[in-house]
Amino acid sequence: xxxxxxxxxxxxxxxxxxxxxxxxxxxxxxxxxxxxxxxxxxxxxxxxxxxxxxxxxxxxxxxxxxxxxxxxxxxxxxxxxxxxxxxxxxxxxxxxxxxxxxxxxxxxxxxxxxxxxxxxxxxxxxxxxxxxxxxxxxxxxxxxxxxxxxxxxxxxxxxxxxxxxxxxxxxxxxxxxxxxxxxxxxxxxxxxxxxxxxxxxxxxxxxxxxxxxxxxxxx
Numbered sequence: 001x002x003x004x005x006x007x008x009x010x011x012x013x014x015x016x017x018x019x020x021x022x023x024x025x026x027x028x029x030x031x032x033x034x035x036x037x038x039x040x041x042x043x044x045x046x047x048x049x050x051x052x053x054x055x056x057x058x059x060x061x062x063x064x065x066x067x068x069x070x071x072x073x074x075x076x077x078x079x080x081x082x083x084x085x086x087x088x089x090x091x092x093x094x095x096x097x098x099x100x101x102x103x104x105x106x107x108x109x110x111x112x113x114x115x116x117x118x119x120x121x122x123x124x125x126x127x128x129x130x131x132x133x134x135x136x137x138x139x140x141x142x143x144x145x146x147x148x149x150x151x152x153x154x155x156x157x158x159x160x161x162x163x164x165x166x167x168x169x170x171x172x173x174x175x176x177x178x179x180x181x182x183x184x185x186x187x188x189x190x191x192x193x194x195x196x197x198x199x200x201x202x203x204x205x206x207x208x209x210x211x212x213x214x215x216x217x218x219x
Contacts, residue, residue: 028107029114033099037115041092042122048084052077082187086194089116093198103203112199116192 056077093112097103100111165173 028110030096030100030107030111033096034111034115034118036099037092037094037096037111038118038122040095041088041115041119044091045084045088045119048087049081052080052084056080078183082183082190085187085191089119089191089195090198092119093195093200094202097199097202098204101204105200105203108199108203109196112195113192115199116195119195120188120191 092115096111096115097108100108103111
């Protein structure tokens with residue numbers, strides 16, 4: 001008896017056994033491949049982010065005018081962070097689809113969206129908890145290093161740490177928070193798009209063959 005299978009929209013999987021078509025409904029969410037894609041995405045994101053931060057900090061440390069270059073370096077590091085996020089989520093979505101076996105496009109996009117949501121939640125949790133470990137030290141200190149270089153010394157206090165904040169400083173802090181939130185929202189949407197594109201590209205299409213076609217190939 002020869003068996004063939006393929007997946008169709010709605011989570012249906014058709015299996016043909018000896019020419020008889022059997023339709024079953026299965027869960028469209030593939031948690032195993034999603035976890036695999038998530039692990040790949042987080043690992044790539046950590047490596048690329050650490051690399052970008054290291055290059056930026058080295059540029060400031062070896063510069064003859066660190067205060068002048070700190071702003072440009074901070075901008076480049078921010079752009080690189082978004083690029084590394086897109087790369088990691090694209091590859092994570094690709095791995096998720098490739099590890100899932102035969103998928104239709106709808107199921108692949110669904111799993112890619114879940115991968116993106118899981119990475120966003122884990123990233124927010126790591127940031128809120130301080131991101132322990134060596135990478136956490138890099139992340140927590142990168143912004144302070146750049147800001148302090150702009151202010152002219154490693155010992156200069158950050159505006160958020162000042163005990164008495166003037167009205168102008170409060171406006172600057174609010175403006176900084178607004179810009180950061182806007183970039184976070186924009187980066188998250190781009191990340192979703194990258195995960196969906198990666199999931200779509202990684203679809204492993206399964207060809208359904210009839211028993212007659214199998215017999216012809218065996219001849």
